[in-house]
Amino acid sequence: MTAVRRGLTAKSSDVRGNAVTDRSTQLSFASSAVLCSAAGFMCAAPAFSREDEATLTLKTLSSRPEFVSGGDTLIEVGAGPATTAADVRIELNGKPAVVDLSGVGGRFSGKVRELHLGKNTITATLASSKHTQAKLVVHNYPITGPMLSGRHLTPYECRTVESGLGPPLDGNCSAHSKLEYVYRSTDGTFKPLPSGARPVDLASTTTHDGHVIGYIVRVESGTINRTIYRMAVIADPATGDLTGWNRKLVVSFGGGAGTQYNQGTNQVADVLNDLYLSRGFAHLVATELVNQLHSNAILQGETLMMLKEHFIENYGVPKWTVGSGGSGGAIQQLLIAQIFPGLLDGLQPSQSFPDASLHTECGLFQNLWRKVDGAVWTDAKKAAVEGFTQGTCAAWERTFAPVLTATHVKGCALNDTSQVYDPIKNPNGARCTLQEMRANVYGRDAKGFARKPQDNIGWQYGLVGLNSGALTVDEFLEVNENVGGNDLDGNFVDQRNAGDPIALRALHASGLMNSGGGGLATVPILHWRTYVDSAGDIHDRERDFTIRARLERANGRSDNQVIWTGPPRRGPATGSPKGAAPAEGAAAKQPSEGLARGPNLAVLSIDTMSQWLDAIVADPAPLTTDKVVRHKPAAAVDACFTIHGERIDEVATFDGAGQCNSLYPVHSEPRLMAGAPLTNDIVKCHLKDIDYSEYQVTFSDAQKQRMAAIFPTGVCDFSKTDQLPFKGTYPRY
Numbered sequence: 001m002t003a004v005r006r007g008l009t010a011k012s013s014d015v016r017g018n019a020v021t022d023r024s025t026q027l028s029f030a031s032s033a034v035l036c037s038a039a040g041f042m043c044a045a046p047a048f049s050r051e052d053e054a055t056l057t058l059k060t061l062s063s064r065p066e067f068v069s070g071g072d073t074l075i076e077v078g079a080g081p082a083t084t085a086a087d088v089r090i091e092l093n094g095k096p097a098v099v100d101l102s103g104v105g106g107r108f109s110g111k112v113r114e115l116h117l118g119k120n121t122i123t124a125t126l127a128s129s130k131h132t133q134a135k136l137v138v139h140n141y142p143i144t145g146p147m148l149s150g151r152h153l154t155p156y157e158c159r160t161v162e163s164g165l166g167p168p169l170d171g172n173c174s175a176h177s178k179l180e181y182v183y184r185s186t187d188g189t190f191k192p193l194p195s196g197a198r199p200v201d202l203a204s205t206t207t208h209d210g211h212v213i214g215y216i217v218r219v220e221s222g223t224i225n226r227t228i229y230r231m232a233v234i235a236d237p238a239t240g241d242l243t244g245w246n247r248k249l250v251v252s253f254g255g256g257a258g259t260q261y262n263q264g265t266n267q268v269a270d271v272l273n274d275l276y277l278s279r280g281f282a283h284l285v286a287t288e289l290v291n292q293l294h295s296n297a298i299l300q301g302e303t304l305m306m307l308k309e310h311f312i313e314n315y316g317v318p319k320w321t322v323g324s325g326g327s328g329g330a331i332q333q334l335l336i337a338q339i340f341p342g343l344l345d346g347l348q349p350s351q352s353f354p355d356a357s358l359h360t361e362c363g364l365f366q367n368l369w370r371k372v373d374g375a376v377w378t379d380a381k382k383a384a385v386e387g388f389t390q391g392t393c394a395a396w397e398r399t400f401a402p403v404l405t406a407t408h409v410k411g412c413a414l415n416d417t418s419q420v421y422d423p424i425k426n427p428n429g430a431r432c433t434l435q436e437m438r439a440n441v442y443g444r445d446a447k448g449f450a451r452k453p454q455d456n457i458g459w460q461y462g463l464v465g466l467n468s469g470a471l472t473v474d475e476f477l478e479v480n481e482n483v484g485g486n487d488l489d490g491n492f493v494d495q496r497n498a499g500d501p502i503a504l505r506a507l508h509a510s511g512l513m514n515s516g517g518g519g520l521a522t523v524p525i526l527h528w529r530t531y532v533d534s535a536g537d538i539h540d541r542e543r544d545f546t547i548r549a550r551l552e553r554a555n556g557r558s559d560n561q562v563i564w565t566g567p568p569r570r571g572p573a574t575g576s577p578k579g580a581a582p583a584e585g586a587a588a589k590q591p592s593e594g595l596a597r598g599p600n601l602a603v604l605s606i607d608t609m610s611q612w613l614d615a616i617v618a619d620p621a622p623l624t625t626d627k628v629v630r631h632k633p634a635a636a637v638d639a640c641f642t643i644h645g646e647r648i649d650e651v652a653t654f655d656g657a658g659q660c661n662s663l664y665p666v667h668s669e670p671r672l673m674a675g676a677p678l679t680n681d682i683v684k685c686h687l688k689d690i691d692y693s694e695y696q697v698t699f700s701d702a703q704k705q706r707m708a709a710i711f712p713t714g715v716c717d718f719s720k721t722d723q724l725p726f727k728g729t730y731p732r733y
């Protein structure tokens with residue numbers, strides 16, 4: 001452990017020190033997915049390592065060889081069992097390299113430094129035979145990025161001062177690395193660790209591995225790829241000893257879906273998560289891994305890749321890495337696992353959405369409801385169009401309509417508001433829209449604006465409500481005549497949205513639309529949520545089933561996914577059925593305040609996921625869906641939980657009967673109410689001629705004329721559910 005200690009006790013300017021690795025802990029980065037070959041993507045070599053001769057192997061441990069950053073990489077040399085570290089010579093670009101190799105049993109690891117930008121060749125040779133060698137080509141990028149996400153966002157404001165890291169060192173918002181120690185007090189709080197004797201109120205903790213240790217945490221802070229990161233792990237400040245680390249890493253992802261032209265802020269306190277640290281996990285947070293910042297999974301995955309590389313070089317290869325986080329944090333986990341297989345070995349998405357490719361309907365509906373006759377358009381009739389419970393669509397508009405509005409100054413989050421776009425005063429300014437955060441993926445139009453994929457041509461809003469009798473034909477026609485769309489600046493217009501075809505292709509090809517494919521087939525996914533449908537909250541339960549439907553379509557199965565639902569944190573525990581108004585007398589079914597609110601699902605999730613991933617890692621068989629499913633622990637099955645903590649094991653279904661759906665009714669959403677399949681990933685639908693025999697109601701001739709005027713090119717044809725394909729993992733822009 002000498003090399004590890006040297007890295008951990010380094011001064012703040014030398015936190016990228018040597019580290020040893022654990023040969024048995026290499027699930028991370030083990031995927032060797034076939035990369036894209038279609039036009040528009042630059043493809044990286046699919047191999048993760050290379051073996052020139054059977055007696056000597058060479059591979060990178062800290063990242064894929066084509067994605068190395070910061071001028072160094074952790075390598076592993078494999079040789080015969082009788083070989084020692086002294087028998088191996090390492091060269092970098094044809095010159096001897098000073099590499100402190102360590103290890104036993106013919107496996108040696110060490111850090112190769114002083115890589116130049118671009119391609120580098122690392123050669124390992126046995127001293128006893130110059131002809132016995134292995135070569136590996138690595139590509140080194142600057143620690144400020146980018147690697148594959150395309151040009152950095154501009155304008156861009158630093159937030160290192162606000163995050164306690166001092167003034168930025170350069171235009172990429174870099175800051176000096178910083179090491180701090182804190183401890184967990186017996187009063188249940190974290191406090192700065194004083195110098196000298198250990199504090200009398202130092203708490204102890206028992207890790208997952210059974211170690212009882214003083215609860216002292218080492219926190220490393222710094223910047224990589226313009227993001228501010230915090231890495232925390234239990235450590236001994238005197239020796240740098242990591243006995244308390246259970247060799248596992250949790251990455252927390254933050255929520256939202258933002259359009260900010262800045263670096264984001266965080267503090268040391270943000271990484272001090274007792275749930276994980278007390279069990280011995282290392283814990284990582286970063287500003288870029290908060291979806292409210294830039295909502296771009298390509299950039300987020302690239303950042304995680306660079307952060308994890310740095311972690312491995314300084315702490316060692318974790319046995320496995322698991323994600324955690326809700327809402328926008330769930331989106332990141334799912335998309336990063338799809339696009340960048342190997343970075344996350346397990347997912348714990350809560351309050352999930354499949355992706356952040358937001359539809360615009362709720363904003364359009366709220367604009368419409370302000371114009372219609374309120375006496376006619378009751379809450380029940382609105383629900384027959386929206387699918388949600390009362391207030392949910394309005395909450396969507398308040399929360400996310402701004403990310404579609406180019407002039408939304410608050411959304412851009414620039415201190416210098418003069419840089420924000422204005423169509424008259426500043427037509428070249430920063431546009432505060434979701435598509436601008438993804439301009440490298442979607443491309444730009446002739447005006448230089450990011451292309452926009454949103455489309456609602458042919459969508460028959462309220463179709464399910466029409467056929468069920470909840471809406472009259474005239475009410476159905478009124479909605480579809482007047483729903484309109486948004487222009488490129490996000491303003492309401494009478495015309496419907498026609499998605500930019502280039503942006504539509506890019507949305508699907510990039511993986512920013514969750515297809516259920518890529519790396520999602522071979523990771524355990526444990527969804528958990530507290531039930532909030534009935535409270536007008538946007539985090540409705542239906543989304544878990546959309547994700548399941550996509551997994552089943554892509555992979556023919558979804559048994560690597562588990563769905564748990566628990567009671568709401570407060571308020572009513574019941575909701576109304578899909579598309580209906582709240583049930584009469586529902587208030588009488590609300591649990592009394594002060595009753596138990598069920599188990600802590602976050603605790604149950606990490607404990608269950610740990611068992612699951614430990615079993616997967618212990619199995620030397622290749623990583624497949626069968627292997628993932630074979631090692632599911634008994635608790636890893638669909639279930640719901642009552643307010644009193646009772647667990648009900650029951651297969652989760654979107655529209656089936658059962659105790660869980662009775663306790664926690666599933667609702668719908670606008671596109672499902674317009675007839676879309678449960679996969680709900682159709683952005684631009686296929687069109688067909690209107691066929692009145694398909695409706696459960698009769699249209700008069702006058703109503704047919706209105707239909708023809710509303711849908712001159714036809715209506716959505718959901719018998720054709722084929723979508724543009726996801727082109728492959730690790731794409732470059």
